[in-house]
Amino acid sequence: MTINGSQESQYKQIGNAVPPLLAKAIATSVKAYLNGSSTSPASGMEFIA
Structure with missing residues (x-):
């Protein structure tokens, strides 16, 4: 996969x-x-894989 455009556009x-929430x-x-x-998973989350 390639993300094109300016850096700002890529972040967006x-x-x-x-x-x-994901x-x-x-990040947590x-x-x-x-x-x-x-x-361990973040609070309120669980591993599914």
Whole structure:
């Protein structure tokens, strides 16, 4: 997949493609993982895969 356009346009395309609550859950999990505090899902979320 290729995302075309200016950097601002690319950010907008990605932002529009990911629902805000999903983005928050992913960001929270990545932050926790990088801080070494947890590998469990974000609060209120569960792994499905």
